[in-house]
Amino acid sequence: MQPLQTQLADFSASGRAVVAADKGCLPSTLRAATGRGTVEKSMVIVDIGQLPAPIRQLRYAPAPGADLGVEVLGFEQLRRMDPDRRRTRPQRPDFHVLALVRSGEGRHEADFADHHLRPGSVVWIRPGTVHRWTDIDHVDGPLILFEPGFLPAPGPAAHAGADPFASSTWRLDGRARELALLATDHLAAEYAAALTEPAASPPLLAHTDLPAARCAERVGFTDAANFTAFFQRQTGLPPSRWRSTHSGR
Structure with missing residues (x-):
């Protein structure tokens, strides 16, 4: 058998490669009508699996x-x-x-x-x-x-x-x-507490003498360190400094 001379390679939507070659090289044939007559080609379908989906x-x-x-x-x-x-x-x-x-x-x-x-x-x-x-x-x-x-x-x-x-x-x-x-x-x-009552902590700090840890408990935080990190991320100041600046006392 002569070496395979590939004439056409295409990919279908199903992810299978269609390869056509010169007549006589493969057992099955593909007859394609052209404007100048009928051309006989051999074809093999190779299953390569599904094409990758867009990411x-x-x-x-x-x-x-x-x-x-x-x-x-x-x-x-x-x-x-x-x-x-x-x-x-x-x-x-x-x-x-x-x-x-x-x-x-x-x-x-x-x-x-x-x-x-x-x-x-x-x-x-x-x-x-x-x-x-x-x-x-x-x-x-x-x-x-x-x-x-x-x-x-x-x-x-x-x-x-x-x-x-x-x-x-x-x-x-x-x-x-x-x-x-x-x-x-x-x-x-902690996340749920930060979403449901984040605005409650500044009034508690400004208008009460509660320690920051107690304020944290009041607004749903169980860890004072997490409350301090959250408060500083929202206001730019730790609770103690924010209180001294805004309490007016």
Whole structure:
């Protein structure tokens, strides 16, 4: 048999390559009518799988009044926000996504590698990573979205977040899993408090003698240090300095 002389290569929408060659080189034939008569060509169809879907670019866009650099939600909320199931298509966020599976099983794909999700699975999608939530219909747990630069640097968390070769999915067991869930639940409570009553803290500081830690409790913060960080991010001053400037006493 003579070497194959390829005359035509095309890709169909189904992701199959159609290759036509000189007559006699392949067992099947393709007859194409031309203006000058009939030309007989051989053809082979090679299945190369589905063509890649377009990649959707995701930008960090917090809800109005929630520009804290971090957002906490859950898989259930993600499903409610996405009735068209766009989460199952390739996407590339410009922010971090950190998820922890509390219960249920599913699948996730990062950089075109498939991962099985089950209780204790951790998913960390770094900015620029192509991923998709292949199947999270029965998965429950928290998702933390945060901007690049949100993690304090230098530090181990910031170092891990900046590592382009770090694993995107791993699993926690035993005590490590329990502590991770406690930490995410705590963060979710702090986030909810910051959204529901962020405006209550300045009047408490200005018009009462309550210590900053007590003010933090009144507006829903369980950790005074987190309250101080949040207050300073919103006002530009730590609570003690803001009080001395605005209390008028």
